[in-house]
Amino acid sequence: MNEFLHVLTDNWDIIGSHFLTTIELFLIAAVGSLVLGTLLTAMRVSPVPALRGFGTSYVLLLRNCPLTLVFALLVFAVPKLDVSIDYFPGACIALIAYTSAFVCEALRSGINTVPVGQAEAARALGMNFTQVLSNVVLPQAFRTVVPPMISVFNAMLKNTTIAAGFSVAEAGAIQAYLSERSENQIYVLLWIAIGFLILVVPLVTLQRMLERRWRVAR
Amino acid sequence: MRITRIAAFAAVATLSLGLAACGKEGTPTPETPAGQSGAPAAQGDACTSSGTSFTPATGVDIAGSPTFAKIKTAGKVVIGVKFDQPNLGYKDASGKRCGFDIEIAQLIASKLGIDPAKIEYKEVASANRETAIKGGEVDYYVGTYSITDKRKADVSFAGPYFIAAQDLLVRKDDTSITGSDSLKGKKVCSATGSTPIQRVRDQKLTEDSNIVEFKTYSECVSQLIDKKVDAVTTDDAILKGYAAQNPSLLKVVGKPFTDPTTGKPYPEKYGIGLPHDDKALRDFVNAALEKAESDGTWQKIYDGTLGKSGSAGTAPALEKY
Numbered sequence: 001m002n003e004f005l006h007v008l009t010d011n012w013d014i015i016g017s018h019f020l021t022t023i024e025l026f027l028i029a030a031v032g033s034l035v036l037g038t039l040l041t042a043m044r045v046s047p048v049p050a051l052r053g054f055g056t057s058y059v060l061l062l063r064n065c066p067l068t069l070v071f072a073l074l075v076f077a078v079p080k081l082d083v084s085i086d087y088f089p090g091a092c093i094a095l096i097a098y099t100s101a102f103v104c105e106a107l108r109s110g111i112n113t114v115p116v117g118q119a120e121a122a123r124a125l126g127m128n129f130t131q132v133l134s135n136v137v138l139p140q141a142f143r144t145v146v147p148p149m150i151s152v153f154n155a156m157l158k159n160t161t162i163a164a165g166f167s168v169a170e171a172g173a174i175q176a177y178l179s180e181r182s183e184n185q186i187y188v189l190l191w192i193a194i195g196f197l198i199l200v201v202p203l204v205t206l207q208r209m210l211e212r213r214w215r216v217a218r
Numbered sequence: 219m220r221i222t223r224i225a226a227f228a229a230v231a232t233l234s235l236g237l238a239a240c241g242k243e244g245t246p247t248p249e250t251p252a253g254q255s256g257a258p259a260a261q262g263d264a265c266t267s268s269g270t271s272f273t274p275a276t277g278v279d280i281a282g283s284p285t286f287a288k289i290k291t292a293g294k295v296v297i298g299v300k301f302d303q304p305n306l307g308y309k310d311a312s313g314k315r316c317g318f319d320i321e322i323a324q325l326i327a328s329k330l331g332i333d334p335a336k337i338e339y340k341e342v343a344s345a346n347r348e349t350a351i352k353g354g355e356v357d358y359y360v361g362t363y364s365i366t367d368k369r370k371a372d373v374s375f376a377g378p379y380f381i382a383a384q385d386l387l388v389r390k391d392d393t394s395i396t397g398s399d400s401l402k403g404k405k406v407c408s409a410t411g412s413t414p415i416q417r418v419r420d421q422k423l424t425e426d427s428n429i430v431e432f433k434t435y436s437e438c439v440s441q442l443i444d445k446k447v448d449a450v451t452t453d454d455a456i457l458k459g460y461a462a463q464n465p466s467l468l469k470v471v472g473k474p475f476t477d478p479t480t481g482k483p484y485p486e487k488y489g490i491g492l493p494h495d496d497k498a499l500r501d502f503v504n505a506a507l508e509k510a511e512s513d514g515t516w517q518k519i520y521d522g523t524l525g526k527s528g529s530a531g532t533a534p535a536l537e538k539y
Contacts, residue, residue, distance in 0.1 A: 076437075079444040087430065164410065167430045176433075177411035179345040182368040 032096035037103025062101035091163035110141030265316035268522020272328035283498035298356035305459035359491035375489030376503035382453035383474035397473035407438035
């Protein structure tokens with residue numbers, strides 16, 4: 001037990017700073033993918049065929065592409081085109097691009113729960129597409145998709161560890177550092193698991209809170 | 219109707235990808251010969267051995283060695299190696315293995331009475347070496363494995379059979395990096411969490427934001443060729459292997475890093491990783507190495523592999539314990 005605790009206290013410099021990067025990566029990617037995902041959803045339900053087509057192909061492509069491949073494309077393929085993206089922004093872009101496809105699908109499932117009559121009524125009142133979407137449809141859609149949306153972000157939190165393979169010093173890289181320090185690998189991995197458990201707690205709390213506050217009376 | 223629309227999208231996507239590829243070909247990169255900018259494995263990939271032949275010894279017995287008993291019963295030996303270090307531990311596109319470490323591994327196997335053809339190679343990443351040896355996944359490990367006191371608590375080491383020093387690999391046309399003291403403002407790459415990169419960080423040889431870490435050195439070298447990093451740092455043995463593979467693009471600076479307090483280089487003593495309590499096997503492997511160093515086999519292996527980089531090497535003194 002003592003040895004187990006020492007793995008954490010002796011290596012707090014590594015563990016703490018790496019988990020901090022994980023949190024940064026998660027927060028940036030969460031905000032980014034929520035915004036991009038909402039935009040994509042708007043495209044997919046918009047009356048413009050070209051936008052619908054773009055939204056559909058984007059989701060089709062990114063949702064079926066392994067995240068590691070998205071990372072590899074940004075880090076190894078893009079520099080060949082003489083475009084240079086630094087590693088941390090690159091990781092943010094990869095995570096946002098990938099997660100937004102899932103956000104879009106979750107949100108679209110919420111839109112499908114809003115009765116068509118509501119949109120028709122809004123349009124009959126003279127609202128345009130943007131107004132219908134932002135004032136009538138999306139607020140109701142967001143309420144119904146809290147659990148799946150939190151699941152998407154929960155999965156994204158764990159997906160951040162892929163960035164460790166692409167030069168971002170986050171939680172996924174802790175194991176490599178501590179193995180160089182010859183620490184017990186079982187203890188190291190247990191501490192990483194505990195770290196992620198702690199990070200998930202606020203997400204679950206947020207879900208409970210939103211679900212309670214946004215409960216739809218039927 | 220729906221299908222035609224999907225087909226149209228597919229066609230557009232393919233076309234735009236194709237055009238992007240054309241654009242790349244038009245980019246003038248005169249110093250890059252065709253086919254070289256891709257995977258580092260593309261150039262000089264085919265494996266060539268040093269030409270040393272290893273005949274398996276007969277009637278070998280090592281009393282009191284559980285590892286040897288296991289090898290003898292199985293009739294084969296499982297050796298942990300690296301596969302992505304040219305001229306050290308490498309596997310080419312056809313699956314052939316070659317390099318200095320590989321031939322040292324074959325030498326030991328032949329002394330144990332195992333035909334080198336019957337070796338089962340297991341690719342073990344640096345971070346998992348102790349686990350693989352302790353768990354019995356490999357019988358012994360040969361792959362730029364530095365002897366350290368901390369590791370000696372988990373495994374034991376025969377050797378050293380080679381002594382390396384930390385150096386820098388840079389692009390051939392780069393004259394701004396002359397050693398560890400000229401790294402400020404330069405992006406430096408190495409394996410995640412490795413000692414060389416921690417040294418760069420601890421001694422503040424470059425800014426923290428310029429430290430780049432990938433899982434493998436090959437990825438670092440690819441980033442170096444693509445100018446996303448300016449130097450790759452690790453043991454000179456590994457770097458020379460890459461320089462020899464891409465001599466028109468890369469060079470090794472050739473100035474070992476030194477300890478700021480003592481002014482001496484950091485020796486990386488490569489040893490053969492063995493199970494912790496198998497002293498009988500350790501003594502046997504040490505004797506085999508000693509013999510190879512005195513009868514010229516070591517030199518022949520070196521000259522045919524790492525020596526192709528143009529730098530001479532001499533066998534180090536063993537440190538038995």
